[in-house]
Amino acid sequence: MLTSNFVLGQVHFNGGDIIYQLVIFIILLALLKKFAWGPLMGIMKEREEHVANEIEAAEVSRKEALKYLEEQREIVKQSRTEAGQLIENAKQQGEAQREDIINQARAEAERVKESAKREIVQEREKAVAALREQVASLSVMIASKVIEKELSSADQEKLINEYIQEAGEGK
Amino acid sequence: MNHEAPMWEFMNTGIHFNLANVLMMTIASLIVFIIAVAATRKLAMKPTGIQNFIEWVMDFVKNIINSNMDWRTGGQFLMLGMTLILYVFVSNMLGLPFSIVIGHELWWKSPTSDPAITLTLAVMVMGLTHYYGIKMRGMKNYAKTYVQPMGFLFPLKIIEEFANTLTLGLRLYGNIYAGELLLTLLAGLGTSGVVGAATAALPMLAWEGFSIFVGSIQAFIFTMLTMVYLSHKVSDDH
DSSP states (O other): OHHHHHOOSSSOOOHHHHHHHHHHHHHHHHHHIIIIIHHHHHHHHHHHHHHHHHHHHHHHHHHHHHHHHHHHHHHHHHHHHHHHHHHHHHHHHHHHHHHHHHHHHHHHHHHHHHHHHHHHHHHHHHHHHHHHHHHHHHHHHHHHHHHTTTSOHHHHHHHHHHHHHHHHHHO | OOOBOOEEESTTSSOEEEHHHHHHHHHHHHHHHHHHHHHTSSOOSSOOTHHHHHHHHHHHHHHHHHTTSOHHHHGGGHHHHHHHHHHHHHHHHHTTTOOEEETTEEEESOGGGSHHHHHHHHHHHHHHHHHHHHHHHHHHHHHHGGGOSOGGGHHHHHHHHHHHHHHHHHHHHHHHHHHHHHHHHHHHHHTSOHHHHHHHHHHHHHHHHHHHHHHHHHHHHHHHHHHHHHHHHHOTTO
């Protein structure tokens, strides 16, 4: 085939093929440029830009997120200190209240004790008075029984009262 | 294997057409066009299916260009590279599955198995390198490249231009033509009888696979060398 194509004379040199190849390649190049490569390069460039834009947007939102994070951190910190203060206050208040209640209770106890004491004293006095009366009347009875014959009952009572008086003072 | 070519003379002007070549070039161009247009018909930001494939090809060619020159100068050659690599690849593949012989004339083959066609592509590429060399760096700088780094290299530089053109075209032709020749021989052996078929089956299979490999590699090499030669002429530091 090589010989048949290249030997001039009997079989002819195919110059037409050369022209045809050139022409058809240039036509193919032009057609593809218009219908295939142009749009393809367009879409690839568009995608490149899209990706670049997305990366930029991501960068921006990352920065924003960092800023927000910082802010949130600040807020959390602040609220933590606030909470600490609140707890501290509550503790102090509780402490004060405890003191108060204890004091009140102590005072109350004192008061109850005092009144109980007073009552005891009163009761004792009452008991003493009652006893004294009892003793007096008993003595009168005994004395009247013993001395009935020698003394009048009036003299006798006077005498006894004197003695009792003496006994009360001597106590 | 010694098939004739269906020649046809254009109105007694002495310009002869090998109609098989014309047919195959047209088919190859059509296939490339259909693939490219089908792949870019529904373009989406999120590529699917065949768009992935064509974008992969584009990235592949981009890498080839980027490995030779910076993108600012090389970007304009992207479409040329895309078209070249697809056209050469499809051309290489066309002759692999079968060949059609009508009478004594071989009609279906790889267009790149004809030296006239590969050399046409090579000369076109070299012409482009000179064109862009002058256009982008100016006539003076372009002329200077022939006496750099030293003046006495001038004859070698001239030879280099022709050698580059020849090797670029003949490398592609040689690889594809040899592949098809052996395929034709194996096919002839396979159809000669039962024993022939048995002997030819395995080598045929292996050689088909190897030819696909060679065809792809040659398409890549052709595009790669195109970009290398372009960058020689276009960039300042080469």
